Amino acid sequence: MRYVLYFQPRSGSTLVCSRLNSGTGQAVNGFEIIDADAALRADLLTPGEFDNFDPVAKKVVVDRFFELHADSNFVGFKVAPYQIDDDLAGFVQHISHQVQRQIFLTRDNPVQSALSQLWSNERAKQGLPARIVKGEEDTVGRSHVDQAEFEYYVINSMLERESVLALSRLTENPLVFSYETLCASQSSVFDAIKQYLGIPAHTELARSNLVKVRTDGAASHVANLDDVERWVRQMGLDTTLLHDELAQIGGASCRLVAPSDSPEKGSVQLPRRREARSFLATRITHLRSIAIEMAKRHARQSDATDAIINDFKARAARAESFCTQLQQRIESLQLMHSTAQSNWEASASKSLLHAQQLDARATRAEAHSQEETARLRALLESAREQNAQRFDAVSTALAAMQDRAERAEQYSAALQGELESARHAQRSNSLAWEFSSQQASIHAAELEARAVRAEAYSAELLSVIDRQRSEAAAMEQEYASRTAALKSRADRAESYGADLRRLVDEAQATIKERNARLGESEAKQDSQTRHDQ
8 A cells, every 4th residue: 555645844744654654564654755865865866866856856756665665565655745846736646646545634723833843943953853752851942933933934834734735635535634633632543544544453553752842832932922922913813823732723623534435425524714715815915025034034044054965965976976986896896706707617627637637647657657667777787887888998098098107207217318318428528519519409409308398298198197087086976876866766666666566466365355255155156056956
C-alpha cells in the first residue's frame, strides 16, 4: 500500500510519520523526501541533481523512493504544498498515479500555529531541531513577539491550511484530520489511519519519543501577551484561539473527516470555513505589505544560509568527483584482478606442463647417469694412462735438458782453459806474441765472444729448465685435481649404482614375496578345488 501525507507546517506530521515507520521494512515512511538535503542524505539524489532540484527531479525522487521500498507492505512520505509550488498541479497529478491513499493534515488554529512557528525559529537560532523528545528540556523561554512577524505567520498558516484542504477536495476518497483532532484523541486518529491504509487492527504501530511542545498556555512563554491579544482582535479573530490550543476558526469542533466507500452510506462534508475565506478576502490586501516586509527580512537572514548551502554544494561536487574517481579505481582493480586471474590460470597450465617435462627429464637423467658413470670410469682409466705417459715424457725431457746443461758447462770450462792457455802462451812467448798480436787479439776476442755466448746459452738453458720444472709442477697439480674430481664423480656414480642395485634388490624381493603369496594362494585354490571335487 502506497500513500502520501499532505501536511501543513507545525501540524504534528512528524509524529504521524514516526508512528507509521516501524523500522522493520514492512511499514516505511520517508518523512520529507521532497527536500533536497533530505533526498541527498537518503541517496535519492546525486550531487549533480542536488544543484538543480527542479520539478522533474522531485518526481524522480518519489519514483526512486517507491522503487527502493517496493517490498514493503505500507510505504509513504509527507509533503507540504509550499515544497511543490513550482509545479503543484504536475506533482499532484504524478503522485495520484503512484499512490492508492492520500491523507491530509491541517492545523485549524492559525494563532497557535504562528506561535509554534516562532518557537521553531528560536530553536533554529540555537542550532536545535524544531521538535522535543522525551526527557529533553525546552530551551526557549518567554520571548517577545514581533507584530509583523506574528501577523505574517498567522496569514501563512491560513494559506497553507486552505492549500491542503483544496487538495483534499480534488482527491477521491481522502482522509482528512487536523492537529487539534490529533491532540484531542490520538488513538482514534491512528485507528482511522490503520483502517484507511488497510493495516490490521491488531497491529501495534511504532512508538514515538516526541512530546507535545508547550501545553501550559501562551502566558508562560509570551512576554507581551497583551499586545498579542490586541493584534489577534485587530485581525478579526477570537482571542480564544490564543489561550486554547484546541480552539478552531469559527468555533468548529474537533472532528475527523473520514473517507466513504459509497454515496449511499453518506459522507461527512468538509466545512467550507466561510469565515476564514471572508477574512482572507478582506485582509489579504492590507497585510500583503507586511508579508513582503517579512519576506525581505527572511531574505536578509538567509544570506548566511546561502553561503552554507554554496559550501555544501562545493563539498558535494568534490564528493561526487571522488566517487567517480573511486568507481574508476574499482573498475581498474577489477580489470587487474581479471588479468591476474587469467595470468594465474596460464601460469598453472605452464607449471603442470613443466612438471611433466621435469618428470620426463628425471627419467632420462636416471638413464643418462648410468651411461655417464660407465663413461667416467673409462675416462678415468684413460686419464691415468695419459698422465703416466706425459709424466714419463716430462721426466725424459728434464733429464735431456740436465745433460745439455752439464755439457754446456763442460764446454764453457774447456773454453776457459783454452783462454788461460792462450794467455800463458802469450806471456811466455812475447816475441811470437808481438808478431802475431793481431791474430791473437782477434782469436782472444773470438774466444771471449764464444765464452759470452756459452754463458748466455747456459743461462737460457737454466731458464728453460726452470720453466719446464714449473710446467711439470703445474701439470702434476692439475693431474692431482683432475684425478680427485674424477675419483669424486666415480664415487658418486658408484653410490648411485649402489642405490639402484638396492632398489632393484628390494623390487626383486617384493616380486618374489608377491610370487610366493600368489603361489600359496593358487595352491590353496587348487586344494580347495580338489576338496570340492
